[in-house]
Amino acid sequence: MTMDFKSLFRPGILATRPYTPGRPIEEVQRELGLDKVIKLASNENPEGPLPAVIEAIKGAAKDINRYPDAACHELTQKLAAHLGIEPASLIFGNGSNEVIDILIRALVSPGENVVFSHHSFIVYPLTTGVHFECGRPVPLAPGDKHDLAAMAAEVDDKTKLVIVCNPNNPTGTYNTTDEFRTFLASIPTNVIVAIDEAYYEYVSAEDYPQTLPMLRDHPNLVLLRTFSKIHSLAGLRIGYGVGHPDLIGELHKTRAPFNVNLLSQVAAMACIDNWNEVAGRAERNREQLEWMETELAGLGLDVVPSQTNFILVRTPGDAGKVTEALLHKGVIVRPMHAFGLGEGALRISVGLPAENQQCIEALKEILS
Ligand SMILES: Cc1ncc(COP(=O)(O)O)c(C=O)c1O
Numbered sequence: 001m002t003m004d005f006k007s008l009f010r011p012g013i014l015a016t017r018p019y020t021p022g023r024p025i026e027e028v029q030r031e032l033g034l035d036k037v038i039k040l041a042s043n044e045n046p047e048g049p050l051p052a053v054i055e056a057i058k059g060a061a062k063d064i065n066r067y068p069d070a071a072c073h074e075l076t077q078k079l080a081a082h083l084g085i086e087p088a089s090l091i092f093g094n095g096s097n098e099v100i101d102i103l104i105r106a107l108v109s110p111g112e113n114v115v116f117s118h119h120s121f122i123v124y125p126l127t128t129g130v131h132f133e134c135g136r137p138v139p140l141a142p143g144d145k146h147d148l149a150a151m152a153a154e155v156d157d158k159t160k161l162v163i164v165c166n167p168n169n170p171t172g173t174y175n176t177t178d179e180f181r182t183f184l185a186s187i188p189t190n191v192i193v194a195i196d197e198a199y200y201e202y203v204s205a206e207d208y209p210q211t212l213p214m215l216r217d218h219p220n221l222v223l224l225r226t227f228s229k230i231h232s233l234a235g236l237r238i239g240y241g242v243g244h245p246d247l248i249g250e251l252h253k254t255r256a257p258f259n260v261n262l263l264s265q266v267a268a269m270a271c272i273d274n275w276n277e278v279a280g281r282a283e284r285n286r287e288q289l290e291w292m293e294t295e296l297a298g299l300g301l302d303v304v305p306s307q308t309n310f311i312l313v314r315t316p317g318d319a320g321k322v323t324e325a326l327l328h329k330g331v332i333v334r335p336m337h338a339f340g341l342g343e344g345a346l347r348i349s350v351g352l353p354a355e356n357q358q359c360i361e362a363l364k365e366i367l368s
Contacts (some may be wrong), residue, residue: 012133019126023332037330040349040359042367043169043199043310046234047284047352049267050277053233054168054272057263066187066260071258078272083212091252092260092268096198096226098238099251100163101127103194103222103241106254108134108159115154116163117146119171119341123195124163141234143310143342144171144304148183153192162187165196167203170336170347172306176207192247194222199308201278202285208307212242219244227264228279229273229309238264265282271309285309288350295349299367312336312362315367321345322366329362 006014022041026108030035031265069075072092093099100123104114110132116124117138128135138154141147146164154164166275167174175183187193195211211223226239238260241248273342292311297303300303319335323346326333346360 007192010130010132013130014132016126016129019122022334023327024125024170025332028327028330028332030328032328034330036365037059037332038351038355038358040351040355041332041334041347042234043198043229043349044234045230045281045309045351047232047281049232050270050274052274053096053267053270056266064083065069066262067258068260068265070230070258071266072260073262075269076180077270078139079267082102082272083277084240085212085215085242086245089215089242089248091157091200091241091248091255091313092120092265093239093241093255094151094259094261094264095198096224096241098237098255098259099224099239099241100124100194101252102251103161104128104131104134105193106251107192108132109160112158113156113159114161114163115152115159117168118166119144119166119168119339120146120163121169121198124165132274133195139250140171143173144168145173146175148179152183152186155187159191159194161194163194163196165186165198166209167199167337168339169198170310170334170339170345171304171310171312172310173304174203174208176205177209178207180209180211184214184221189218189220192220192222193218194224194241196224198224198226202282202309203307204232204282204286205307207257215243219247222247227268227271230278230285231268233264233267233271235263236261236267238268254259255313279335285350288353288356292348292350292356294361296363299360299363301367302344310347310349313346313348314342314343315346317344319344323364325366326359326362329358329365331362332357 025037076087114138220244223232228234304312319337323335334347
């Protein structure tokens with residue numbers, strides 16, 4: 001029997017292109033018959049989890065027959081103490097992705113909208129696309145930064161949420177404290193502003209906004225952070241949102257029960273206990289980032305200065321072809337031409353020193 005399943009779905013879902021993740025190393029090895037493949041495609045931390053995290057996971061493994069603490073109580077207490085905030089200001093998700101999803105689902109009714117930058121984290125158009133097609137993308141400003149004034153101008157009486165990714169993925173650029181203050185002052189207080197700070201810990205710019213203290217004056221602000229990046233827990237999926245306790249309290253109602261698994265909770269707690277490792281990780285990333293930026297510029301590529309663990313470059317010609325050529329040399333990167341960032345746009349994550357060298361060598365050969 002044939003069924004027209006497509007007729008059952010909301011139009012926004014049929015129009016959505018599924019998320020395309022960076023290609024797994026094993027898949028590329030198998031397909032191209034390569035021994036050694038490196039992945040610089042998903043902005044992961046190449047250093048791997050801390051030994052203390054692995055021990056914590058091993059210790060908790062025997063308990064996985066039980067459901068985890070649905071309220072993430074111990075983790076919440078620990079992170080709240082670390083950040084100096086009320087525990088009721090925190091919500092955890094199966095990655096910060098889930099918190100983005102929760103915000104959109106909880107806030108937006110049909111006919112309402114969400115404003116974000118057109119060239120930002122791909123999950124915003126994907127998630128708003130399947131939720132009543134409520135996304136309102138706004139072009140970037142020159143210099144590949146968010147055009148905060150244009151984003152504020154896009155807000156109307158149907159806007160429930162504005163999402164600003166700072167620093168931005170995939171451009172690596174950031175908006176300053178002053179720019180943010182002006183922006184926040186221009187947004188009506190009944191519009192929630194979510195600042196996605198997935199790469200917060202990597203930033204070294206002094207005029208990068210410290211947003212936690214801004215929560216006091218802006219109760220409509222929600223900060224999104226993650227354990228996936230600097231903390232190396234991408235494979236476990238755990239991130240969090242910080243906001244006004246009344247707002248967070250409502251968001252809790254919409255998350256799935258037990259949305260953060262047991263191993264993620266213990267691993268995140270071990271990360272918090274070892275937060276003193278973060279500075280070294282950020283410093284090593286920055287050294288490699290700067291080396292990569294210099295090398296890439298030396299190859300004649302247009303390099304967008306980054307505050308993250310990845311770099312957007314513009315190659316001459318088709319980024320898809322460069323990506324394919326790199327793949328044959330065992331280097332997985334992410335072409336960005338489909339995102340309207342220019343035909344040659346390519347995003348390269350910062351890896352370990354030897355991986356970065358391999359990437360630069362491969363690019364040299366391809367571009368010569
Ligand atoms: C800007 C941004 N936000 C959120 C995420 C997702 O993080 P998580 O792994 O916590 O879902 C990413 C991951 O690449 C990201 O780049």
